[in-house]
Amino acid sequence: VTPRIMLKNPVSLVSNEMNTLAKNIMALIGSGHPTLNRVTSYYFEAEGKKVRPLLVLLLSRALAEIPLGERDNIKMDLEDVPEDPVYSKPPHLMLLEEPAKNFSPLHVLHGIKPLNPLTKGPEPLPRATFDQERGILPKQRRLAEIVEMIHTASLLHDDVIDHSDTRRGRPSGNIAFTNKMTVLAGDFLLGRATVSISRLRNPEVVELMSNSIANLVEGEFMQLKNTAVDTDLSTIEHGKKELPLDSGKLELKLHEYHVPTGVQYNVSHEKIIETAFEYYLHKTYLKTAALISKSSRSAAILSGARETVIEQCYEFGKNLGICFQLVDDLLDFTIPAKELGKPAGADLELGIATAPVLFAWEADPSLGPLIQRNFSQPGDVERIANAVATYSGVEKTRQLAVGYRDRALENLRNALPESDARSALEFLTNSILTRRK
Ligand code: FPP
Ligand code: MG
Ligand code: MG
Numbered sequence: 001v002t003p004r005i006m007l008k009n010p011v012s013l014v015s016n017e018m019n020t021l022a023k024n025i026m027a028l029i030g031s032g033h034p035t036l037n038r039v040t041s042y043y044f045e046a047e048g049k050k051v052r053p054l055l056v057l058l059l060s061r062a063l064a065e066i067p068l069g070e071r072d073n074i075k076m077d078l079e080d081v082p083e084d085p086v087y088s089k090p091p092h093l094m095l096l097e098e099p100a101k102n103f104s105p106l107h108v109l110h111g112i113k114p115l116n117p118l119t120k121g122p123e124p125l126p127r128a129t130f131d132q133e134r135g136i137l138p139k140q141r142r143l144a145e146i147v148e149m150i151h152t153a154s155l156l157h158d159d160v161i162d163h164s165d166t167r168r169g170r171p172s173g174n175i176a177f178t179n180k181m182t183v184l185a186g187d188f189l190l191g192r193a194t195v196s197i198s199r200l201r202n203p204e205v206v207e208l209m210s211n212s213i214a215n216l217v218e219g220e221f222m223q224l225k226n227t228a229v230d231t232d233l234s235t236i237e238h239g240k241k242e243l244p245l246d247s248g249k250l251e252l253k254l255h256e257y258h259v260p261t262g263v264q265y266n267v268s269h270e271k272i273i274e275t276a277f278e279y280y281l282h283k284t285y286l287k288t289a290a291l292i293s294k295s296s297r298s299a300a301i302l303s304g305a306r307e308t309v310i311e312q313c314y315e316f317g318k319n320l321g322i323c324f325q326l327v328d329d330l331l332d333f334t335i336p337a338k339e340l341g342k343p344a345g346a347d348l349e350l351g352i353a354t355a356p357v358l359f360a361w362e363a364d365p366s367l368g369p370l371i372q373r374n375f376s377q378p379g380d381v382e383r384i385a386n387a388v389a390t391y392s393g394v395e396k397t398r399q400l401a402v403g404y405r406d407r408a409l410e411n412l413r414n415a416l417p418e419s420d421a422r423s424a425l426e427f428l429t430n431s432i433l434t435r436r437k
Contacts, residue, residue, distance in 0.1 A: 289321025
């Protein structure tokens with residue numbers, strides 16, 4: 001498939017919606033606690049790529065080009081998002097703190113006031129004023145906001161798990177506010193995202209989006225492999241933490257977290273590599289592609305599209321999401337931290353074998369034990385890094401990503417009529433491979 005040349009800036013078609021995204025999210029996540037507000041707003045203050053909401057909005061725009069006769073009018077969800085209910089009263093603590101000092105710059109920028117205990121809560125979104133047959137539906141706009149909230153919650157948690165010290169060119173949440181506050185802020189964002197999901201009042205979409213949150217956690221668990229268990233056991237041995245409730249962790253180590261290295265299993269190297277890739281790609285789907293594919297599917301459902309279109313949108317998100325994470329995993333090898341705005345080479349340091357390492361392992365079976373022990377011995381990281389370079393692990397990963405990109409482009413063409421929005425989606429899909437950040 002030859003990628004189409006696209007001249008239009010993909011954002012311009014949905015710039016209104018993208019410009020109000022942060023402000024709308026701010027209104028959804030206000031709490032009565034000023035410090036909580038600072039932590040939950042923190043990652044929204046620095047400019048992120050906002051790829052996920054951009055995709056949802058462009059896809060919604062492109063879906064709107066499907067003639068009404070080819071959509072299910074009854075299913076098309078034209079309703080406005082219901083008004084925000086009364087929020088919880090702020091704790092008495094707020095009255096003691098100095099709100100101006102504690103509110104985030106984004107709240108100030110958008111003129112969102114600290115919640116007054118005597119008032120109702122954030123303003124509801126204004127009613128949509130566009131022609132609903134051709135435009136982005138109010139619920140699709142809200143969906144874009146929800147996706148960014150879930151993604152941001154996962155980043156807050158991720159930086160705690162990964163011991164990162166930077167994100168978007170600034171100290172990460174765990175550094176700026178402590179692990180505890182960062183985890184709680186992520187939980188709060190998820191809680192509010194869930195409120196917004198349920199208020200879409202579409203059972204299928206509620207199920208999809210709720211599941212996408214569960215998938216993120218499943219993906220992250222698959223990635224822990226035996227490192228988590230090792231960490232837990234060593235802290236237990238050192239008496240630093242309370243004892244586990246049962247010995248289930250040892251079982252987990254044997255059954256769930258095992259990367260087959262051929263030491264335990266008497267199978268061919270090819271089979272081992274095949275299994276390792278299967279595991280890695282499934283993890284990648286869960287950790288990154290699930291949120292994108294399930295929100296793409298949701299956008300299609302809300303548009304009243306037919307089942308075949310819904311299915312193609314879902315596949316599009318899946319292929320694009322996997323492509324996106326493959327590129328993320330190779331940038332970890334190729335781009336310095338300064339440019340990434342977050343730690344580089346982090347996966348090797350964390351003992352995580354991503355696609356470039358798996359390709360090196362394919363070529364050099366003797367890397368198995370290093371991968372098994374999560375590159376934990378002196379010299380392991382260097383040897384793996386050299387092997388990745390020697391066996392073109394990065395280039396092979398890029399080729400794998402190209403395959404997913406092509407399938408994503410194919411899905412777009414199957415699902416959507418030609419339009420500016422579809423071209424913008426094609427452009428965005430192509431630009432995943434050339435991004436440096
Ligand atoms: C970034 O990956 C992280 C993710 C894509 C998902 C993280 C998911 C969790 C921490 C589970 C908890 C989920 C929720 C919804 C609270 P990365 O570490 O490879 O990327 P990075 O280089 O940007 O840190
Ligand atoms: Mg990380
Ligand atoms: Mg991570």
